[in-house]
Amino acid sequence: MVYGRGYGFMKAQLILENGQRFTGDMFGAVKDIAGEIVFTTGMTGYQETLTDPSFCGQIVTMTFPLIGNYGINLDDNEAKHTHLKAFVVREKCNAPSNFRNEMNLDDFLEEEGVVGLEGVDTRALTKIIRDGGCMKAVIMQGEPTDEEVKKLMDSLDNSNVIMETTSDEKYVVNEDGTPHIAFVDMGAKDGILRNLKKRGCKITVFPANAKAEEIEAVNADLVFISNGPGDPLDAPGTVDTIKALIGKIPVCGICMGHQIIGLALGATTEKLKFGHHGGNHTVKDLITGKCYITSQNHNYIVSNLPDKVVNMFVNVNDGTCEGIMHTELPVMSVQFHPEAAPGPVDTEWLFDRFLGTINK
Numbered sequence: 001m002v003y004g005r006g007y008g009f010m011k012a013q014l015i016l017e018n019g020q021r022f023t024g025d026m027f028g029a030v031k032d033i034a035g036e037i038v039f040t041t042g043m044t045g046y047q048e049t050l051t052d053p054s055f056c057g058q059i060v061t062m063t064f065p066l067i068g069n070y071g072i073n074l075d076d077n078e079a080k081h082t083h084l085k086a087f088v089v090r091e092k093c094n095a096p097s098n099f100r101n102e103m104n105l106d107d108f109l110e111e112e113g114v115v116g117l118e119g120v121d122t123r124a125l126t127k128i129i130r131d132g133g134c135m136k137a138v139i140m141q142g143e144p145t146d147e148e149v150k151k152l153m154d155s156l157d158n159s160n161v162i163m164e165t166t167s168d169e170k171y172v173v174n175e176d177g178t179p180h181i182a183f184v185d186m187g188a189k190d191g192i193l194r195n196l197k198k199r200g201c202k203i204t205v206f207p208a209n210a211k212a213e214e215i216e217a218v219n220a221d222l223v224f225i226s227n228g229p230g231d232p233l234d235a236p237g238t239v240d241t242i243k244a245l246i247g248k249i250p251v252c253g254i255c256m257g258h259q260i261i262g263l264a265l266g267a268t269t270e271k272l273k274f275g276h277h278g279g280n281h282t283v284k285d286l287i288t289g290k291c292y293i294t295s296q297n298h299n300y301i302v303s304n305l306p307d308k309v310v311n312m313f314v315n316v317n318d319g320t321c322e323g324i325m326h327t328e329l330p331v332m333s334v335q336f337h338p339e340a341a342p343g344p345v346d347t348e349w350l351f352d353r354f355l356g357t358i359n360k
Contacts (some may be wrong), residue, residue: 028109035085041278045342071101186228225257280344295343
């Protein structure tokens with residue numbers, strides 16, 4: 001028998017593009033959805049994961065089995081709203097315990113319109129994604145037919161996720177601050193803005209489709225490109241905008257910003273098999289030889305670096321590029337998240353290095 005909210009939870013199926021099905025209990029928002037399925041390895045920080053705009057259009061599977069234990073505290077959100085399609089967990093906590101708790105996971109997802117699915121063997125699911133790669137998936141109530149599944153799965157289009165998560169208009173943070181940062185919002189986490197504000201910066205935030213002349217007009221000391229969801233090749237003219245600014249003003253970026261800078265400098269990007277998502281990814285600093293544990297959330301990487309662009313950091317697990325710098329121009333970027341949220345803050349010092357490009 002299928003029960004509605006208030007009498008238990010409705011049975012639903014998670015159906016992968018390869019045809020495999022998992023049955024679980026739907027919570028949060030009750031509706032059918034399609035998304036790209038990924039897994040993330042964070043043991044804590046599920047709220048920051050839920051509100052990270054870089055997950056827009058995706059079904060996120062938590063590898064840690066117990067989720068929701070400390071509830072939801074709205075002060076820790078990384079964006080005003082969630083953008084992911086669904087949240088898959090092995091077991092959720094219905095009675096969280098924490099002095100900062102404001103609501104439980106179920107109520108938060110319902111309020112945000114995000115589908116939750118509980119009772120799935122997330123270990124088996126993670127192995128499938130690891131071996132088969134990221135793929136389309138749907139979560140549907142009841143026992144849908146193959147035709148119903150295909151129709152919903154074929155409707156998935158994540159090509160506009162950057163514009164779904166960027167700011168609607170230009171605005172200023174910390175009006176009296178210095179230096180002045182022109183911040184291109186590709187779907188930014190608040191943690192990046194907090195770190196720049198903490199260092200006294202004035203920040204003029206631009207939508208992702210801002211033109212080079214608009215950015216130049218504010219006479220900023222540095223252009224900073226944020227993280228964001230999806231494929232950098234789907235960015236709304238941002239690569240050309242940054243290409244026009246490089247050499248005129250220092251340029252730095254994180255995650256999607258790193259990929260945009262790489263493309264603007266003449267590098268290429270490619271999609272990873274299952275992405276880097278979580279707070280325990282080791283990177284090596286090729287300048288000092290030190291290793292850092294980093295927070296990451298991306299499916300694409302920068303490759304085929306052109307002349308005068310060097311690799312600063314490398315991923316210890318798979319050897320992929322984790323940071324670049326230009327040997328002559330004040331341009332640098334990293335693929336990982338020095339602001340963490342969630343994850344370790346081992347590389348927060350990079351914000352000071354970013355600001356150091358202003359005087360070069």
